[in-house]
Amino acid sequence: MSARVESPIVSLRDVRRDYALGAERVHALQGVTLDVERGDYVAIVGPSGCGKSTLLNLIGVIDQPTSGTVAIAGRRVDAMSDREATQFRLRNIGFVFQRFYLLPILSALENVALPMAEAKVSKAVRIERAAELLRYVGLGNRERHRPSELSGGEQQRVAIARALANGPTLLLADEPTGELDARTGAEIISLFQRLNADGTTIVVVTHDEDLASASRRKVHIRDGRVVDA
Amino acid sequence: MRAALAQASLIRHRARTVLAVLGVAVAAAMLLDMVMLATGMRESFRELLLSRGFEIRLAPKGTLPFDTDATIPGVGAITATLRANPDIREISPVLGASIHILAGNRDVSGSALGIDPSVQGDYELLSGRDVTTPDAIVANDHLLRQLGARVGDTLSVATGYDPQTRTYSGQRKLVVTGRARFIYGAADQSSSAMRRETLEAMGGQARDRASLFMVRVRKGANAEQVRDWIDKQLPNVTAISIATAIAQVDERLSYFRQLALILGAVSLFVGFLLVTTLVTVSVNERAGEIAVMRAIGVSRSHVVEQIVLEGVAISFAGAVLGLALGLITARYLNTILSAFPGLPMAIDFFLFQPKAAWSALGLLIASGIGAGIYPAWRAASLPIAESLRREAIA
Amino acid sequence: MFAFLLASLLVQGSSSVGGAPATAVERQPRTIAIDETLAARAHLKVGDRVSISALPGTIGDTVIVGAIVRRGADPSEVARGDLRVRMHLDQIQRIAGYGDRVDRFAIATTPAADIPRLIDRINRVAFGFNAYRSRDIAVETSRTFQVVSRFHRAIGIITIVASSVFLLCIMVLKVEERRRDIAALRLMGISRATVVRSIVMEAAVVAVLGSALGVALGWAASLLVNWHYQALYRTPLEFSMVTPPTVVFAVSLSLVLGIAAGVVASLRLVRTPPLVLFGR
Numbered sequence: 001m002s003a004r005v006e007s008p009i010v011s012l013r014d015v016r017r018d019y020a021l022g023a024e025r026v027h028a029l030q031g032v033t034l035d036v037e038r039g040d041y042v043a044i045v046g047p048s049g050c051g052k053s054t055l056l057n058l059i060g061v062i063d064q065p066t067s068g069t070v071a072i073a074g075r076r077v078d079a080m081s082d083r084e085a086t087q088f089r090l091r092n093i094g095f096v097f098q099r100f101y102l103l104p105i106l107s108a109l110e111n112v113a114l115p116m117a118e119a120k121v122s123k124a125v126r127i128e129r130a131a132e133l134l135r136y137v138g139l140g141n142r143e144r145h146r147p148s149e150l151s152g153g154e155q156q157r158v159a160i161a162r163a164l165a166n167g168p169t170l171l172l173a174d175e176p177t178g179e180l181d182a183r184t185g186a187e188i189i190s191l192f193q194r195l196n197a198d199g200t201t202i203v204v205v206t207h208d209e210d211l212a213s214a215s216r217r218k219v220h221i222r223d224g225r226v227v228d229a
Numbered sequence: 230m231r232a233a234l235a236q237a238s239l240i241r242h243r244a245r246t247v248l249a250v251l252g253v254a255v256a257a258a259m260l261l262d263m264v265m266l267a268t269g270m271r272e273s274f275r276e277l278l279l280s281r282g283f284e285i286r287l288a289p290k291g292t293l294p295f296d297t298d299a300t301i302p303g304v305g306a307i308t309a310t311l312r313a314n315p316d317i318r319e320i321s322p323v324l325g326a327s328i329h330i331l332a333g334n335r336d337v338s339g340s341a342l343g344i345d346p347s348v349q350g351d352y353e354l355l356s357g358r359d360v361t362t363p364d365a366i367v368a369n370d371h372l373l374r375q376l377g378a379r380v381g382d383t384l385s386v387a388t389g390y391d392p393q394t395r396t397y398s399g400q401r402k403l404v405v406t407g408r409a410r411f412i413y414g415a416a417d418q419s420s421s422a423m424r425r426e427t428l429e430a431m432g433g434q435a436r437d438r439a440s441l442f443m444v445r446v447r448k449g450a451n452a453e454q455v456r457d458w459i460d461k462q463l464p465n466v467t468a469i470s471i472a473t474a475i476a477q478v479d480e481r482l483s484y485f486r487q488l489a490l491i492l493g494a495v496s497l498f499v500g501f502l503l504v505t506t507l508v509t510v511s512v513n514e515r516a517g518e519i520a521v522m523r524a525i526g527v528s529r530s531h532v533v534e535q536i537v538l539e540g541v542a543i544s545f546a547g548a549v550l551g552l553a554l555g556l557i558t559a560r561y562l563n564t565i566l567s568a569f570p571g572l573p574m575a576i577d578f579f580l581f582q583p584k585a586a587w588s589a590l591g592l593l594i595a596s597g598i599g600a601g602i603y604p605a606w607r608a609a610s611l612p613i614a615e616s617l618r619r620e621a622i623a
Numbered sequence: 624m625f626a627f628l629l630a631s632l633l634v635q636g637s638s639s640v641g642g643a644p645a646t647a648v649e650r651q652p653r654t655i656a657i658d659e660t661l662a663a664r665a666h667l668k669v670g671d672r673v674s675i676s677a678l679p680g681t682i683g684d685t686v687i688v689g690a691i692v693r694r695g696a697d698p699s700e701v702a703r704g705d706l707r708v709r710m711h712l713d714q715i716q717r718i719a720g721y722g723d724r725v726d727r728f729a730i731a732t733t734p735a736a737d738i739p740r741l742i743d744r745i746n747r748v749a750f751g752f753n754a755y756r757s758r759d760i761a762v763e764t765s766r767t768f769q770v771v772s773r774f775h776r777a778i779g780i781i782t783i784v785a786s787s788v789f790l791l792c793i794m795v796l797k798v799e800e801r802r803r804d805i806a807a808l809r810l811m812g813i814s815r816a817t818v819v820r821s822i823v824m825e826a827a828v829v830a831v832l833g834s835a836l837g838v839a840l841g842w843a844a845s846l847l848v849n850w851h852y853q854a855l856y857r858t859p860l861e862f863s864m865v866t867p868p869t870v871v872f873a874v875s876l877s878l879v880l881g882i883a884a885g886v887v888a889s890l891r892l893v894r895t896p897p898l899v900l901f902g903r
Contacts, residue, residue: 054614062524063614082529090526097617101521105237117230118527162525244891245799252792255785290679393751465679484852492778499789506793510800558781565773570766 007074009170009201010036010059015068015078017054017224028054030224031068036170036203041196043215044205051224052205053174059203060093060172061085073169090119094163098175100155102147108134108158109143115165126165133161137191153184160191164200171195173204177211189214231531235538238511249507250546256500257551257593262559262579263493264589267486269580274478277575278471280412281350283321284452286474287442287459287466293477294469295325300438301466304425307442310462316450321348322439324425326432329397331385332376339372339419341386342411343428350412350443352422356380357407363427366403369411372419380405388431399431413573442466485578493589500547500593504540504600512536512608517620520613529609536605537598544597548590556581654689656709659857662691664706675708677719684718686710694858729757787880794829794884798822798892805892806900815893819886826885827878834874841865841873 017029028051036042036059044052057063058070061077062085070078077088089095102111109130116126134140137157147155156176163171173192177185189211196202196216206212220228239246287307289299301307304322311320324343329336342351346359352367357380360367366384368376378384382405389398403423411420429436446455452470459468469477479486512519522532559579566578655675657667667673667688676683694707716722732738738756745754801822808818845863852862892900 053618057614057617060524062617063612086523086526086528089524093526095524097521097524099517099620101517103234103518103522105234105241110233114230114522114527115525118525118531166526245796248792248795252789255788259781259785391751395751488778492782496785499785503789503792506796510796513800514802562774562777565777566770568766568773569770 006038008035009038009040009073010034010203011069011071012055012058013069015055015058015065015070017051017058017063018066028224029058029065032221032224032226034219034226036201038201039196039199041192041202041214041216042204042219043212043217044203044219044221045207045212046221048207050221052221054224055221056172056174056203056205059170060095061089062095090115091166092169094165094168094171096156096159096163096171096173096176098178100147100152100159100179102155102158102162104147107144107146108139108150111147111158112161112165115162119166121166130161130165133164134158136164137161151184152180153187156180156184156188157191160188160195164195169201171200171202173202173206175206175208176204177206177208185210231535232538234535235542238515238535239539239542242511245507245510246543249503249543250550252503253500253544253547253593253597254550254554256496256503257548257590258555258558259496260493260500260589260593261551261555261586262562263489263496264585265555265559265579265581266562267489267493268582268585269578270482270485270576271475271479272582273575273577273580275471275475277412277573278474280575281443283319283350283443283445284471285444285446285456285459286469287444287463288469289440290465290467292467293474294441300324300440301442302438304437304439307439307463307466311442311444311459314455314458316447316455316458317444318447319348319445321345321350321443321445322425323349323351323441323443324428324432324438325440326388326428328421329387329390330372330376331387331397332378336390337372337375337419339368339375339421341366341388341428342420342422343425344422345425349422350445352409352411352420355408355410357405359407360422360424360427362406363424364401364403365406366421366423367407367409368405368421369409369414369419371417372421373405373408375419378405380408386431388428389433399433401427401431403427412575415571416567416574418571497593497596500544501596501600504544504597505604507543508536508540508601509604511539512604516608516611516616519608520611520616520620523609523613524617529606532609533602533605536608537601540597540601540605541594544594544600547597548593551593552586552590652685652687653711653714655686656690656692657688658692658694658707661706661708662688663857667691675710675718684714686714730754783876787876790877790880791884791887794826794881795888795891798826798885798888802892802895802900805889806897809893809897809900818893819889822889823882823885826881830878830881833881834877837877838865838870838874 012032012034015029015032018025018027032055044055046052058065065078069076072092080088112130112133113126116129131143134143137160139154139157142150142154177188180188185208192202193214204211212218219226286294288294289301292299308320311317326341327338328341329338344351346361384403384405385400386403387397387400409422414420446452456468456470519532563577563579652672669688669691671688672685673688674683675686732741742754742756805818842865845865848863849861853859
């Protein structure tokens with residue numbers, strides 16, 4: 001009896017990304033082919049300027065390749081219109097940034113609820129779910145605090161809860177421990193592990209060796225190419 | 230959620246918000262004042278002309294009422310001709326003259342209207358009796374104050390004065406029977422009224438003449454048609470309907486309307502510029518925030534909506550404040566212009582008309598919306614990845 | 624008297640050829656001068672014959688339009704719809720039934736004349752009239768103009784206050800936009816005073832350039848206003864004048880405001896801790 005082969009959740013084929021920098025042309029990615037399976041926990045590593053963040057942006061449908069194809073959960077995303085891409089991100093992708101990027105004028109609860117409000121979830125439901133997510137990331141008692149009243153680690157956890165708001169297929173993180181000290185970073189790393197254990201597919205871009213080691217698979221990028229997947 | 234975000238964003242930068250609201254308020258006040266100026270005079274004048282219900286005025290050929298010293302001869306004949314038209318309900322001939330009132334060794338000059346008290350439309354009796362007897366005179370408070378006189382006093386009134394011989398002609402003793410408010414009188418005018426026959430007799434030469442006829446048409450009759458009929462029947466007078474009179478005043482005061490238009494347009498433009506600048510600065514600061522919102526799946530139009538809401542809130546608050554400010558400055562400006570010599574007291578240059586005012590303020594708020602849309606749309610359309618990269622570098 | 628005549632002016636525009644005199648012994652028609660407004664409204668030109676009388680509906684003297692004149696720059700007359708005619712004195716006295724009377728005499732004096740003494744001498748011997756200096760009369764009769772002047776001044780003040788508020792708003796906003804640049808400079812060790820000075824200098828340059836542009840725009844607008852209203856009212860009166868004091872005032876005010884705005888905004892920002900400016 002053969003095991004059922006599931007198609008990868010993320011599938012990149014010969015993806016290139018060029019952009020203009022002044023008068024020069026930068027080849028950020030030069031023919032990347034990569035698959036990420038459902039439930040996987042992949043760390044993309046490489047030196048500064050190698051194209052890791054660019055790769056993450058393409059997977060996260062916040063950028064489009066110059067050539068090649070990108071498919072998420074079986075759907076081609078490389079040629080989507082802005083409207084389609086926005087809707088897709090809303091429901092399928094959770095993004096965590098190095099600098100957290102919480103809205104400073106909203107409380108922790110409101111920040112987590114924001115994507116659900118956009119997805120037209122009713123107020124009662126989204127408040128409840130946001131509270132649940134905050135409890136999940138260990139911040140059940142900090143709902144009403146503004147980002148300025150939270151530590152870096154706490155802010156990043158709120159950002160992770162926000163990324164999970166609409167139950168995304170994929171969680172993407174760009175240097176999630178970049179602004180945190182070692183101890184706080186470790187807390188985030190263990191949270192990611194818990195998320196993955198609970199079934200979330202995670203792709204992180206990182207310099208952090210500890211974070212990379214905690215992943216199941218490392219993909220090495222150099223000069224816009226995958227050198228070791 | 231979007232309204233809450235907009236509100237929170239405005240509160241976050243309190244000083245900036247207050248400054249912008251103040252700026253828009255000033256623009257709104259000026260816009261409101263200019264709208265009031267543009268329409269005020271005409272409406273105020275129309276209300277004045279219609280206040281006693283006389284729709285048509287007859288003046289000596291080629292003149293406006295009381296523009297000159299000219300008079301119309303043949304009051305009796307003209308009245309008879311006018312009565313022939315069934316659409317004409319009332320005819321009030323008025324004779325105007327300058328008078329000299331001798332008070333002790335002082336000579337107080339003023340104006341006198343010779344009228345028929347049963348049909349007059351020039352004054353409102355405030356106290357006492359109307360000029361029912363030939364020797365009666367009513368005067369306004371300004372004249373009575375100058376004379377130090379009261380109702381019941383007897384005045385020595387003359388219609389002519391020869392400066393060479395220093396003698397008065399057409400003198401007569403008249404008794405002050407009442408106090409009146411002269412509707413078309415200027416604030417500093419010494420006005421009086423007596424029976425037309427009395428004034429005619431005092432004037433000597435000017436018999437059976439009038440300076441002006443006021444005509445009231447029957448309810449439901451077409452005033453313009455009656456005016457045209459009068460024109461044909463009486464070629465030696467100029468018949469002026471309310472519309473014609475307003476058009477003539479409009480022409481004379483066109484300068485103010487043009488000024489109002491120009492300043493109003495400038496105010497609107499400046500209000501627009503302010504809101505645009507505020508929104509642009511606001512979104513430039515929040516480029517990263519906007520990119521993140523787009524990254525987490527908030528649509529472009531929703532981002533724009535939230536930003537535009539901020540512009541609208543400022544415009545609205547500014548408009549409300551501007552309304553109060555505008556009414557105050559309008560009153561001040563109106564006081565200045567009311568000092569025009571010979572201007573009837575009842576004329577306002579700045580008249581608040583709700584429909585015009587709300588339209589103007591509505592236009593300001595609409596321009597606030599327009600002002601926010603472009604910078605918001607631009608900010609929401611920036612490539613997300615590039616914005617995030619730039620924010621990371623910054 | 625003029626007014627009386629105007630009220631009764633009956634124009635029978637006829638061409639200069641034809642319109643033969645009614646009676647054989649009629650004198651050679653005398654000439655009159657009319658103003659531009661009347662010429663335009665009644666489509667008259669030099670040489671046209673018209674009839675002039677004191678009563679409407681009557682045929683009076685036949686006269687010839689000898690000249691079309693432009694009225695002097697009297698601001699109180701500008702918006703009135705008067706039609707002006709100049710005639711020989713004896714003719715108007717006769718037509719209007721005025722007899723041997725006039726409304727006033729205008730007296731031109733020699734440059735060396737002692738005017739107050741002259742006025743005094745006239746008044747001592749005058750019987751039934753008084754002598755005044757022309758400019759004193761002008762002040763008395765120009766109340767309309769004074770009202771308009773006051774109105775303009777009030778509008779001017781309001782416009783200045785409004786412009787000041789706008790200018791302050793926009794300058795503060797634009798300086799605020801540079802908060803991160805300011806924060807970066809402060810973090811590098813640049814002193815508050817240096818930062819404020821550099822922003823104020825920038826604000827001053829913007830104010831100077833803006834003022835220069837504003838003066839140019841104002842001058843152009845002034846030309847446009849004069850061109851428009853002089854044509855509209857057919858008068859040489861200058862409605863708008865850009866004078867050196869006006870320019871100095873406007874430029875000084877905008878400089879002061881621009882610099883003040885720069886100072887206010889930059890002081891606000893340098894007092895805020897740099898990291899707060901970065902948004903942390």
